[in-house]
Amino acid sequence: MxxxxxxxxxxxxxxxxxxxxxxxxxxxxxxxxxxxxxxxxxxxxxxxxxxxxxxxxxxxxxxxxxxxxxxxxxxxxxxxxxxxxxxxxxxxxxxxxxxxxxxxxxxxxxGEDGILAIAGTGSAVFAKSRNKIDRVGGWGYLIGDEGSGYDIARRTVKFITSSVDHHSKNDFTNLFLQKSGFNEVSDLISWIYSNDRDQIATLAKVTAEIAPTNSQALTIISNAANDLAKQVIILLKRNPKNLLIGESGGVLTTNTIYRKKFEIVIKSFSPKMKFVISSxxxxxxxxxxxxxxxxxxxx
Missing domain, CATH: 3.30.420.40 (ATPase, nucleotide binding domain)
Structure with a gap:
């Protein structure tokens, strides 16, 4: 055969x-x-x-x-x-x-022409048109990777540290620390500076788990998805004939709240878009x- x-x-x-x-x-x-x-x-x-x-x-x-x-x-x-x-x-x-x-x-x-949006530990968006590839994003975690797992973790920790700076009490910080196994914010920060990018990105899963019942977690997830969608729209403006969007990466394919927000933003720009995920x-x-x-x- x-x-x-x-x-x-x-x-x-x-x-x-x-x-x-x-x-x-x-x-x-x-x-x-x-x-x-x-x-x-x-x-x-x-x-x-x-x-x-x-x-x-x-x-x-x-x-x-x-x-x-x-x-x-x-x-x-x-x-x-x-x-x-x-x-x-x-x-x-x-x-x-x-x-x-x-x-x-x-x-x-x-094999069809279209756009591939990737949101895993990192992120990037690619467009394929007649075997030509165009790209937006994917500049790495130090500069960009908007909408990625690392980006969600970074947004999460920035909110938590800002809350500490402003002496602002909130349910999200306590819930996140509890779910992620840290006693204090200082323990979380120490852990971050002793781990690599891939490990830090896993914190995004905790924020995603909290999102259905916590407004701050929901905001973080939604803002990350919105930023990835904006990158897709940049490519759609260059080639409006691309009506197929492939979704790839653990953040985009497993986080329902993230994916729905991502698709809503894009459909508000181009209602005829079709989204596909490969198993x-x-x-x-x-x-x-x-x-x-x-x-x-x-x-």
């Missing part, structure tokens, strides 16, 4: 799938470890090779039509050609290399890439 291999190689793990030409998933495996070509080229290369060999152990590579790899760090790396060549020399199969975001767009938008891993984007590009595959 002929199939394509899709690989979603991100910062903390790599997912590989084999998908037949009718879209049925034949094999999937997840490997924990760095998959960012910019951070660790050698480790990423070896890990991806091992995963492809794992597919070969279950499905003969002689039936594989193409290996499509979406890889983090690619847009800023000068080693893309070398990486592609090493994969090809190892397996002697056509290799397509793209950013992990591009593969995500193929998956969520199912599949982004490695599945390889199937849609093949569907639209199978006539142009280079051996």
């Amino acid at each position: 002929e199939y394509v291999i899709g690989i979603d190689s991100g910062g903390s793990h790599i997912v590989i799938q084999a998908i037949n030409l009718k879209g049925k998933e034949l094999f999937e495996f997840t490997s924990v470890g760095c998959g960012n070509i910019l951070i660790d080229y050698s480790a990423t290369l070896e890990q991806i090779k091992k995963l492809i060999f794992k597919v070969d152990g279950n499905l003969s590579l002689s039936f594989c039509k193409v290996i499509v790899i979406g890889i983090a760090g690619l847009s800023n790396s000068k080693c893309a050609s070398k990486f592609k060549e090493e994969i090809f020399n190892c397996f002697h199969l056509p290799v397509v290399l793209m950013t992990d975001v591009s593969l995500g767009m193929w998956n969520v938008l199912r 599949k891993n982004n490695s599945y984007g390889s199937y849609f890439w093949y569907k639209y590009n199978k006539e142009n595959i280079e051996s």
